[in-house]
Amino acid sequence: MEFDSKLINDAVASFSKLPSIGKKTALRLVLHILKQENSLAEDLASSLVKLKEGVKYCTTCHMAGDSEDCFCKSSYLDPSIICVVEDIQDVIAIKNTGHYSGFFHVLGGIISPINGIGPDDLKISSLLRRVKESGSEIKEVIMALPATMEGDTTTFYIAKKLQGVDVKVSSIARGVPVGSELEYTDEITLGRSIMNRVNYSVQ
Amino acid sequence: MHLKKLKLINFKNYKERQFEFSDKINAIIGLNGVGKTNLVDAIHYLCLTKSFFSNTEIENINYSESLFSIKGNFVKEEKENAVICSYQKSEKKIVQLDRKPYKKISDHIGQFPLVFISPNDTDLIRQGGTLRRRFFDNIISQQNKPYFEALIEYQKVLKNRNTILKNHLIIRKIDFDLLKIYTDQLIEKAEKISKERKGYVEKIQNQVKDTYLNFTSTEEQPNIEYETKKGSFGSWKELINASQEKDLHTGRSNVGIHKDDFTFFLNQKEIKKFGSQGQQKSFIIALKLGVLQHWIMSNTTKPILILDDIFDRLDDTRISKLLILIEKLSLQVFLTDARVERTKHILKPINANFIEL
Ligand SMILES: [Zn+2]
Numbered sequence: 001m002e003f004d005s006k007l008i009n010d011a012v013a014s015f016s017k018l019p020s021i022g023k024k025t026a027l028r029l030v031l032h033i034l035k036q037e038n039s040l041a042e043d044l045a046s047s048l049v050k051l052k053e054g055v056k057y058c059t060t061c062h063m064a065g066d067s068e069d070c071f072c073k074s075s076y077l078d079p080s081i082i083c084v085v086e087d088i089q090d091v092i093a094i095k096n097t098g099h100y101s102g103f104f105h106v107l108g109g110i111i112s113p114i115n116g117i118g119p120d121d122l123k124i125s126s127l128l129r130r131v132k133e134s135g136s137e138i139k140e141v142i143m144a145l146p147a148t149m150e151g152d153t154t155t156f157y158i159a160k161k162l163q164g165v166d167v168k169v170s171s172i173a174r175g176v177p178v179g180s181e182l183e184y185t186d187e188i189t190l191g192r193s194i195m196n197r198v199n200y201s202v203q
Numbered sequence: 204m205h206l207k208k209l210k211l212i213n214f215k216n217y218k219e220r221q222f223e224f225s226d227k228i229n230a231i232i233g234l235n236g237v238g239k240t241n242l243v244d245a246i247h248y249l250c251l252t253k254s255f256f257s258n259t260e261i262e263n264i265n266y267s268e269s270l271f272s273i274k275g276n277f278v279k280e281e282k283e284n285a286v287i288c289s290y291q292k293s294e295k296k297i298v299q300l301d302r303k304p305y306k307k308i309s310d311h312i313g314q315f316p317l318v319f320i321s322p323n324d325t326d327l328i329r330q331g332g333t334l335r336r337r338f339f340d341n342i343i344s345q346q347n348k349p350y351f352e353a354l355i356e357y358q359k360v361l362k363n364r365n366t367i368l369k370n371h372l373i374i375r376k377i378d379f380d381l382l383k384i385y386t387d388q389l390i391e392k393a394e395k396i397s398k399e400r401k402g403y404v405e406k407i408q409n410q411v412k413d414t415y416l417n418f419t420s421t422e423e424q425p426n427i428e429y430e431t432k433k434g435s436f437g438s439w440k441e442l443i444n445a446s447q448e449k450d451l452h453t454g455r456s457n458v459g460i461h462k463d464d465f466t467f468f469l470n471q472k473e474i475k476k477f478g479s480q481g482q483q484k485s486f487i488i489a490l491k492l493g494v495l496q497h498w499i500m501s502n503t504t505k506p507i508l509i510l511d512d513i514f515d516r517l518d519d520t521r522i523s524k525l526l527i528l529i530e531k532l533s534l535q536v537f538l539t540d541a542r543v544e545r546t547k548h549i550l551k552p553i554n555a556n557f558i559e560l
Contacts, residue, residue, distance in 0.1 A: 111381065113366035114359075118379055149359050152316045155445055160380050186310075187348060 008034075019030040060130065062106040062123050078102040080139040084158065086110050086128060086146060094144060103138075105130065110145060112165050119157060128161055136166050141151040173198075204315060205535035206246060207283070207377060208276040211267035212249075226278070226558035227538045228529070229482040232543045233560030239539035242560070243319075243509045249275040249286050250317035250507065251341075252298050252308050260290045277315055279504060286315065309355065316345040316506035318495055322516050324487045328475050332464035339465060342494055343403050346502055352398045357392040357460065358383055365455045393439040393460045397431055400463065404429040406501075411493030418492075418524050419485050426468040427490070432458050436537045450490060484516055492518035492528055499532060510538040514546070522549055 003009055008030060016027035026143050033041050043174070058070035065071070081102030085091055091104045107122045131138050141162065145151035159169045173191035185193075205226040211217040216238045231239045232511050240256075247255040249262070264271045288301040298308045305311055314540035318509035327334055345349035370378040404427050415425045433439055439459075446458045464560065467474045467486060474486055499505055514522055529536055530553060540546040544560070550557075 016342045017280075024294065113370070117365070119381060140342075147354055148387075153363075153381075155383055155386070156384050160384070188352060 043123050060126075062108060063091055063104060072103055076101070079134075079137055081142060082131070082138050082140070083129075083142045083144050085144050086151070090144060102142075107145075107154070110148075110150045111157060112150045122154075124158060124161070127158065128165075131162065131167055132165055132184070138167055140168040140170060143169065145171075147174045204277060204279040204507065206249070206275050206315075206507060207278050209242075209245065209249075210274040210479045211245055211271075212273075213271040214245050214273055215265065217241065217245075217269075218265060222558065224535070224558075226535050227533070228292070228538070228550070228553055228555040230539060230550055230555045230559060231539045231560065232546050233541070235541050237560040239541070239560060240511055242558075243511050243537050243539055245273045246505060246507065246509065247317060248288055248318055249273055249488070250315045251345075252288060252296070252311050252401065253320055255321070260296060261292065263290065263293070264281075279315070284315075286311075294501040309351070313345045313348060314353060315505060315510065316498070316502075318342070318491060318498075319509045319511065320488065320491050320513060321509075321511040322513055324491070325455045325480070325483045327366050327490075328467055328478070328483050329432060329489060330545060332462075335465045336461075336463060339400060339403065342498075343399060345506070346498060347399065350396065353392050353395045353399075356453075357389070357396060360388045361456055361459065364389060368450055368456065369454040371451060377451070382447075386447065389459060390440050390443050393433075393443065396460045397433060397439065397463070401429050402461070402467050403433075404465065407493050407497045410496040411489050414493045414496065414528065415485065415489035417528060418489050418521065420524075423469050423482070424471075425474075425486055425489060426471070428466045428468065430464045430466055431460070432462060485521070488513075488525065492525075492532075495532060495534075499534070505532075508534055508536045510536065512539050512541070513550070514538075514540050514542070519549075526550070526553060 003012075008027075010034075011030045012023065012026045015021055015029050016023050017018060018026075033044070054066065055064050056066065056068050058065065058068065058072060061070060061072040063070055063072065070098070078101045081100075082105055083094060083100060084105045084107060085094065086107055086109060088106055091106060094100050105123065106126045107124065107127070109115060109117050109122050111119055111122065127141075130151075141158070143155040143158065145155050154156075155171055162169055163193060173196065175189065175196070176182065182190065206224055207225045207226075208225070208522070209222045211220050211222075213219075220243070231242055233239055244255050244257075247253075254263055270289065270291035272287060274285065274287045277286060279285045285299075285301055287302075288296070296308065298305050300310050300311065300314070327338055340354055361443060367377055367382060367385070408427060411425055411427065416422070433442055442458050443456075446456075449457050467490070469478055469482055469486065472478075474483055478486065495506065495508060510525075510529075517525065525547070538546075547557070
């Protein structure tokens with residue numbers, strides 16, 4: 001799939017560096033951009049440069065924003081809970097549920113030594129500091145990490161590091177998706193749902 | 204369960220070709236080099252999402268092409284399922300069941316089970332433990348999903364644990380909390396896997412014995428022993444924890460189920476050391492047919508059996524005994540042979556479907 005044009009080949013190579021973009025998709029995107037008005041390419045290029053230069057990360061919760069004035073400074077948040085997530089998009093997902101109004105803490109990844117990510121490469125020590133320095137204002141740390149081995153390892157690791165600190169550590173529940181049939185749920189999920197079943201109370 | 208139709212596009216030596224099969228015995232015959240083994244390898248691919256022979260996907264693509272696809276129509280419990288495996292250079296392999304791509308390809312394993320018997324199988328006796336572990340893991344995984352999941356997770360934990368141990372050798376620093384987590388996970392998975400391996404070997408023991416006796420008409424007693432370091436210790440927990448000092452020194456995990464082995468005996472003598480070539484061949488066939496027999500007894504889905512080029516390695520009496528044993532199992536069989544007349548002669552008493560390439 002090599003073109004005579006070095007310009008096209010280079011652009012395809014750049015696009016295919018993006019996650020889940022193969023060479024074929026990259027080529028489709030490049031040819032699409034080529035066919036459109038100049039403004040599309042210009043807007044794309046300038047917004048990418050501005051993005052990289054302009055976006056700031058909060059030094060407290062590590063969320064990305066346009067300024068250092070992060071939403072975690074606002075007073076309407078419940079200061080007694082902090083939700084630990086892998087990445088920025090998880091903050092948005094949890095906010096959108098409408099069921100959470102506490103703080104967030106973005107780790108920037110999960111522990112995975114095979115991929116070269118150890119605890120020191122993540123915002124774990126800043127989380128521990130944040131909890132300890134809150135002077136027991138933070139009552140609960142909710143771990144909302146992926147339901148994978150790596151996610152569990154990270155949760156476990158942080159829980160271990162918080163041993164002896166006066167804070168409750170919880171993890172989001174994993175189970176049967178809402179609106180789905182039991183027979184179509186995979187065995188592992190179903191097994192976990194049974195092990196971590198919840199009490200049913202009739203009031 | 205059986206494979207009804209198969210369509211190959213650019214797979215190995217095939218450009219484009221379709222086949223229809225019988226749900227009983229299919230004999231694929233033709234001269235060497237026409238693609239008999241490639242055809243059964245395509246069936247292996249459909250069932251287990253990889254080739255029995257090639258190490259890379261590129262090797263599976265027809266020369267000068269950039270993609271291959273294998274499409275098969277299976278009949279399972281009276282329902283028809285279409286499986287498509289395709290791979291394009293520099294893209295990810297895709298496996299689809301009834302037009303829906305799997306998110307995790309490993310979910311396909313066990314849905315359309317298969318057992319492959321090939322002439323190089325005596326390697327299983329003669330070579331190192333890796334091959335034997337792979338054989339048993341493959342067979343157990345196809346029948347036991349939780350085992351398969353535990354195996355995948357064990358490999359992940361092992362790799363992570365080894366990475367931090369190796370880093371420790373270089374930077375002289377290790378996070379002991381993290382090491383402890385990986386060690387505990389390793390122990391938990393090892394217990395599970397080891398228990399299943401032990402149980403499985405116990406369960407197939409009698410079937411292998413019976414098949415061996417039937418096949419050879421001798422009084423020799425075959426036996427399989429599951430060998431694990433755990434034996435001398437009370438539990439994996441003690442063994443793995445006791446190894447930590449050594450692991451830190453060597454930069455890797457020295458004990459675990461990744462060091463397990465299976466040893467094969469005939470009259471209490473190790474076949475690897477004392478078995479003749481004939482005994483080794485007979486043992487392997489008895490092992491695989493024994494596995495099949497146990498499989499059929501304990502599962503609703505019968506696997507497909509592939510016998511690749513094995514007539515050449517057996518004398519006529521063994522061949523006819525093998526055929527009798529196979530017929531009794533009444534499952535779908537694919538066998539390949541280069542000697543057309545011989546195969547037709549051997550299979551005369553059986554109602555086989557001949558596919559001449
Ligand atoms: Zn913030």
